[in-house]
């Protein structure tokens with residue numbers, strides 16, 4: 315980390331998804347003069363989707379990019395200083411905390427709100443990108459509604475995959491659960507729920523190698539017992555393909571200072587965005603292995619800004 319301190323701020327927000335922008339709205343209205351760095355994906359994950367139908371306040375739905383632009387404009391209206399830049403290094407050993415931006419500029423911050431999100435893991439097959447937004451999704455809660463009475467596949471064998479399959483089974487006509495191994499990694503309870511759901515068919519020992527369809531996903535190319543002498547190619551007809559093989563929280567640069575779980579989600583004091591470092595808060599998907607929704611991210615962004623304000627007033631800054 316460079317020794318030169320370029321700038322001192324009272325509240326630094328890292329990330330520009332719903333959590334970061336909401337924190338910026340609240341922090342600016344509380345006179346904290348927040349500085350927000352947008353990171354590599356200004357507007358966050360929702361900029362990669364089309365319709366968002368479950369964010370309260372938009373009865374007709376709104377596109378992800380429009381929603382994020384609205385949030386940004388609302389934060390700008392109250393004076394948030396929103397900048398392009400990536401936090402590349404941190405020193406949270408003592409307040410004020412030092413955050414390096416783009417490997418060169420160092421910001422000294424009295425409070426830090428980490429809102430860096432989480433990235434869904436993909437299988438790595440080119441068709442996932444080809445059909446992004448056209449039948450490929452990494453969020454059943456977000457997109458399941460579009461597949462009512464249709465046929466979908468969920469990839470994964472853990473608790474999340476089972477949960478997503480069960481959720482989708484309540485909407486779709488048929489759900490295939492595509493599992494690479496000959497067993498499910500999920501807890502016994504989840505496994506039982508899957509096996510007891512009549513419209514879920516588990517395809518054990520299947521790998522997805524491609525997707526097909528004219529104007530969107532119409533099916534998946536699978537291989538059963540891939541690499542074995544009896545390997546078999548199988549095509550299934552589906553309308554939607556849901557990835558449920560995990561997320562990677564963007565928490566690496568904070569790990570030396572704060573606690574994370576085994577996956578990398580930042581641990582906070584239950585019910586609050588407080589980390590174990592005073593004045594450092596975590597909001598949104600980076601600290602949320604359970605819900606990962608825009609509204610919950612916005613909610614915790616609000617909490618983080620309120621906590622930052624209270625912390626600063628307690629320490630008299």
Ligand SMILES: Cc1cc2nc3c(=O)[nH]c(=O)nc-3n(C[C@H](O)[C@H](O)[C@H](O)COP(=O)(O)OP(=O)(O)OC[C@H]3O[C@@H](n4cnc5c(N)ncnc54)[C@H](O)[C@@H]3O)c2cc1C
Nearest residue numbers: 329330331332333353355358359401431598599606607608
């Ligand atoms: C395709 C898709 C569709 C979805 N649809 C819906 C939906 O319909 N409804 C819904 O509620 N949810 C939906 N979600 C989930 C929703 O997008 C997330 O729950 C939400 O965006 C999480 O917000 P966040 O603020 O925590 O982080 P994110 O939106 O993940 O944003 C993280 C931000 O952090 C920044 N960042 C990361 N690292 C750094 C760094 N080192 N320095 C600076 N900045 C950094 C990134 O640039 C980004 O701006 C969808 C997600 C996807 C991928």
